[in-house]
Amino acid sequence: MEYGKIDNQVLERLSSIVGEANLHTDAPTLEKYSRDETPLVEGSLPDAVVMPASPEEVSEVLSLANDLKIPVTFRGQGTGLSCGAVPILGGILMVFERMDRILEIDEENLMAVLEPGVVLLVFREAVEKRGLFYPADPGERTSAIGGNVGTNAGGMNGVKYGKTRDYILGLEVVVPSGEILSLGGKTVKRSMGYDLMHLLIGSEGTLAAVTKVIVKLVKLPGIFMTLYVPFDDLHHAVDSVCDILRKRITPTAIEFVERDAILLAEEHLDRKMPHDEANAYLIIRLEADKEDDLYEEAEAVSEICTDRGAVDVLVADTPETQARIWDIRSNFYEAVVKARVADLVDAAVPPAKIADFMHAVKEISKEHGMRIIGYGHAGDGNIHLHPLKDRLTDEEWERKLPQVMEAIYRRAAEFGGTVSGEHGLGSAKKKYAPIALSKEEIEIMRGIKSVFDPNGILNPGKVFD
Amino acid sequence: MEYGKIDNQVLERLSSIVGEANLHTDAPTLEKYSRDETPLVEGSLPDAVVMPASPEEVSEVLSLANDLKIPVTFRGQGTGLSCGAVPILGGILMVFERMDRILEIDEENLMAVLEPGVVLLVFREAVEKRGLFYPADPGERTSAIGGNVGTNAGGMNGVKYGKTRDYILGLEVVVPSGEILSLGGKTVKRSMGYDLMHLLIGSEGTLAAVTKVIVKLVKLPGIFMTLYVPFDDLHHAVDSVCDILRKRITPTAIEFVERDAILLAEEHLDRKMPHDEANAYLIIRLEADKEDDLYEEAEAVSEICTDRGAVDVLVADTPETQARIWDIRSNFYEAVVKARVADLVDAAVPPAKIADFMHAVKEISKEHGMRIIGYGHAGDGNIHLHPLKDRLTDEEWERKLPQVMEAIYRRAAEFGGTVSGEHGLGSAKKKYAPIALSKEEIEIMRGIKSVFDPNGILNPGKVFD
Numbered sequence: 001m002e003y004g005k006i007d008n009q010v011l012e013r014l015s016s017i018v019g020e021a022n023l024h025t026d027a028p029t030l031e032k033y034s035r036d037e038t039p040l041v042e043g044s045l046p047d048a049v050v051m052p053a054s055p056e057e058v059s060e061v062l063s064l065a066n067d068l069k070i071p072v073t074f075r076g077q078g079t080g081l082s083c084g085a086v087p088i089l090g091g092i093l094m095v096f097e098r099m100d101r102i103l104e105i106d107e108e109n110l111m112a113v114l115e116p117g118v119v120l121l122v123f124r125e126a127v128e129k130r131g132l133f134y135p136a137d138p139g140e141r142t143s144a145i146g147g148n149v150g151t152n153a154g155g156m157n158g159v160k161y162g163k164t165r166d167y168i169l170g171l172e173v174v175v176p177s178g179e180i181l182s183l184g185g186k187t188v189k190r191s192m193g194y195d196l197m198h199l200l201i202g203s204e205g206t207l208a209a210v211t212k213v214i215v216k217l218v219k220l221p222g223i224f225m226t227l228y229v230p231f232d233d234l235h236h237a238v239d240s241v242c243d244i245l246r247k248r249i250t251p252t253a254i255e256f257v258e259r260d261a262i263l264l265a266e267e268h269l270d271r272k273m274p275h276d277e278a279n280a281y282l283i284i285r286l287e288a289d290k291e292d293d294l295y296e297e298a299e300a301v302s303e304i305c306t307d308r309g310a311v312d313v314l315v316a317d318t319p320e321t322q323a324r325i326w327d328i329r330s331n332f333y334e335a336v337v338k339a340r341v342a343d344l345v346d347a348a349v350p351p352a353k354i355a356d357f358m359h360a361v362k363e364i365s366k367e368h369g370m371r372i373i374g375y376g377h378a379g380d381g382n383i384h385l386h387p388l389k390d391r392l393t394d395e396e397w398e399r400k401l402p403q404v405m406e407a408i409y410r411r412a413a414e415f416g417g418t419v420s421g422e423h424g425l426g427s428a429k430k431k432y433a434p435i436a437l438s439k440e441e442i443e444i445m446r447g448i449k450s451v452f453d454p455n456g457i458l459n460p461g462k463v464f465d
Numbered sequence: 466m467e468y469g470k471i472d473n474q475v476l477e478r479l480s481s482i483v484g485e486a487n488l489h490t491d492a493p494t495l496e497k498y499s500r501d502e503t504p505l506v507e508g509s510l511p512d513a514v515v516m517p518a519s520p521e522e523v524s525e526v527l528s529l530a531n532d533l534k535i536p537v538t539f540r541g542q543g544t545g546l547s548c549g550a551v552p553i554l555g556g557i558l559m560v561f562e563r564m565d566r567i568l569e570i571d572e573e574n575l576m577a578v579l580e581p582g583v584v585l586l587v588f589r590e591a592v593e594k595r596g597l598f599y600p601a602d603p604g605e606r607t608s609a610i611g612g613n614v615g616t617n618a619g620g621m622n623g624v625k626y627g628k629t630r631d632y633i634l635g636l637e638v639v640v641p642s643g644e645i646l647s648l649g650g651k652t653v654k655r656s657m658g659y660d661l662m663h664l665l666i667g668s669e670g671t672l673a674a675v676t677k678v679i680v681k682l683v684k685l686p687g688i689f690m691t692l693y694v695p696f697d698d699l700h701h702a703v704d705s706v707c708d709i710l711r712k713r714i715t716p717t718a719i720e721f722v723e724r725d726a727i728l729l730a731e732e733h734l735d736r737k738m739p740h741d742e743a744n745a746y747l748i749i750r751l752e753a754d755k756e757d758d759l760y761e762e763a764e765a766v767s768e769i770c771t772d773r774g775a776v777d778v779l780v781a782d783t784p785e786t787q788a789r790i791w792d793i794r795s796n797f798y799e800a801v802v803k804a805r806v807a808d809l810v811d812a813a814v815p816p817a818k819i820a821d822f823m824h825a826v827k828e829i830s831k832e833h834g835m836r837i838i839g840y841g842h843a844g845d846g847n848i849h850l851h852p853l854k855d856r857l858t859d860e861e862w863e864r865k866l867p868q869v870m871e872a873i874y875r876r877a878a879e880f881g882g883t884v885s886g887e888h889g890l891g892s893a894k895k896k897y898a899p900i901a902l903s904k905e906e907i908e909i910m911r912g913i914k915s916v917f918d919p920n921g922i923l924n925p926g927k928v929f930d
Contacts, residue, residue, distance in 0.1 A: 108817035198663035352573035447916030
């Protein structure tokens with residue numbers, strides 16, 4: 001594909017669309033926006049950073065870029081973990097920081113209308129004040145809702161509440177021609193031809209720009225409780241998860257974590273978890289509207305864990321003690337990648353296969369002589385694994401890492417799992433996608449890409465080649 | 466589009482694929498499968514009815530039809546209401562009655578794997594025996610799961626549980642080339658390129674044949690209660706629905722119905738509802754695991770309805786009394802269309818707009834001098850409206866009906882609603898879709914259609930032209 005270049009004339013036209021103050025070509029700004037949070041990857045400089053303030057400005061920029069075949073990559077808060085927002089072929093990086101308004105919190109319909117740049121944390125606080133809850137909860141709460149839509153972001157609350165897709169009711173999007181489309185809307189049911197909205201969710205900015213998001217809200221649960229459960233054996237922890245699900249208890253979240261990740265996070269934050277001497281932990285969040293129900297469920301979960309050999313069951317029932325645990329949990333990723341050279345696997349398997357999958361991962365680790373730390377969303381089968389360089393030489397690491405990554409993904413696929421559960425493929429993981437996707441599927445995706453983006457200008461080099 | 470014809474040679478090849486006993490060309494069989502349950506529409510005869518028993522047979526038939534450019538229409542139980550399963554251009558009608566096995570009920574993952582011909586009622590009973598619940602609940606319980614996927618069927622439980630899409634985790638499908646694709650699977654999270662599975666849900670058999678369905682199950686609620694609430698004024702009933710939602714109470718179902726529909730159903734079934742003298746009714750199903758919770762919620766709902774002027778609140782709390790009410794509810798459609806000449810509107814509006822929408826419908830009714838009976842899923846904004854011929858002359862009916870239909874859809878669209886909430890567009894409603902879909906959206910749908918089905922053999926003449 002031959003792409004157009006950004007010359008002074010193009011810059012002038014971009015400047016006339018978004019205003020001079022919102023067009024950046026200086027080295028520090030380009031550098032600042034050249035990467036997301038994917039580990040082990042070099043950034044890529046855009047040629048220009050454009051910050052539109054409205055769907056109309058997005059439309060004008062896309063239409064111009066489409067005419068001149070200039071690549072356009074979209075970026076919310078740049079918290080992605082697969083290089084989805086990295087402009088690997090240069091061109092225009094469209095940053096949605098200025099489109100960060102909560103346009104409406106519709107308490108009658110239990111819905112909200114957001115610009116794509118709204119930061120999740122800000123939004124959650126705004127709705128919680130009104131007794132409402134936006135349950136999709138990616139670990140990275142500083143992410144933007146537009147990015148969440150782009151990757152169909154998941155997170156902690158998957159067990160009970162599912163993922164971003166489950167809360168999206170409508171999208172306003174702009175296709176490369178500059179047409180603004182309004183997909184879905186404030187209705188619960190919809191059966192009117194092909195669901196383009198669902199097709200766009202998870203498409204990582206390769207089909208259209210998202211300029212508005214209508215989300216569904218639910219009632220804020222009355223009370224929460226967090227159980228922090230140490231186990232001497234990883235497998236006992238994972239077996240407990242299966243038992244909890246088998247008994248049809250659905251906690252808000254069931255996270256599991258190996259000791260190494262706890263220790264790294266404690267060190268990184270200079271804070272202590274209530275316990276850090278066991279090999280593996282479950283962190284379980286329960287919710288209810290009534291205290292009795294909450295304690296009854298907590299008891300049932302404790303009993304299961306104890307039967308499976310839990311060393312203890314620590315109960316956090318004040319907001320503060322719970323927040324302390326979940327804050328540390330939120331920092332596992334950063335703690336691991338800041339402290340070590342580590343890659344990241346985001347596979348998902350059927351929930352009941354977690355124990356088998358973790359067992360397979362340990363075998364791979366042994367076979368290749370590479371440590372692999374695991375933690376993640378045990379309750380929904382979405383596990384994050386960090387292969388670690390530790391004391392391997394550079395040569396060993398570079399040789400073994402792709403083998404280990406591929407071996408893990410192959411085992412996940414054998415269990416009926418995915419290469420990415422919630423981070424997306426971007427450019428960092430796209431090479432592994434064919435392990436779990438057929439040639440025909442990828443061929444159809446390519447066909448769909450040409451329908452939306454015949455010039456291939458949107459986020460080129462992502463998802464598939 | 467020039468389509469191929471079915472001659473003796475084609476029949477021989479079809480027969481060799483599915484077996485002679487499963488290929489039908491006799492007039493009574495063709496006639497039997499020439500229509501679904503759409504009102505006011507003539508049937509269309511297929512040239513051959515083919516009943517495959519496996520994905521491989523489906524694949525061989527499709528591949529043959531694709532080579533010869535012969536139209537193929539899919540049919541589950543033929544309970545559709547938009548002619549989705551009617552072979553309007555003849556060709557092959559592929560009937561999934563033989564592929565009706567529940568392949569697996571996976572109690573560990575709370576999932577099930579079904580062939581497309583599984584009848585919903587049979588499936589629900591099978592899972593309920595194990596304490597599990599499949600919540601997507603189209604009024605027509607004799608429908609097949611494959612058809613539910615095709616239309617993204619909704620139903621009664623939308624308020625609390627959503628629609629078919631929300632319970633689909635994986636599909637096995639066959640595209641016209643004969644390739645069998647496995648989309649999605651038994652994972653809760655998934656972010657691997659474009660979600661073809663979600664694109665296929667609701668595509669009414671125009672992109673691929675569905676040969677396997679993986680669905681999510683939930684825990685069967687412990688106890689149910691049904692409130693049957695008469696109102697003298699339709700608007701008070703509808704206002705009560707808004708109040709219930711505003712107070713963040715989420716019943717399993719909130720149906721509303723006008724008196725005329727109750728009377729017709731009573732007559733049709735020769736059975737009595739507990740009350741039939743008020744102008745409008747709400748039928749509200751509540752569920753809980755504990756009796757106290759159930760009664761507490763029932764009290765809150767009763768209070769809201771009483772405050773809004775309910776004449777009475779009748780409580781059905783035994784399985785039998787509840788079943789009697791819901792059975793009659795399930796027969797509204799049949800009662801209306803069997804007793805009268807009536808068309809059917811399946812619009813959905815934002816839940817909080819129901820009162821305004823119903824008000825607009827009454828205005829349209831008055832303006833055109835045509836009675837319009839309403840009932841439906843008030844809790845999720847999906848209303849079924851029957852314009853009735855009554856004493857209009859044939860000429861008046863034929864002249865006024867399209868005007869009334871269009872006027873209703875336009876008002877629904879103005880409220881941010883849809884032309885079809887759950888029945889699909891098929892051939893019966895496709896002409897109204899442009900009221901709520903933009904030209905660009907339809908153009909993109911057309912592009913997607915050519916990616917999947919370049920020869921246009923799948924269910925031609927449906928969804929869009």
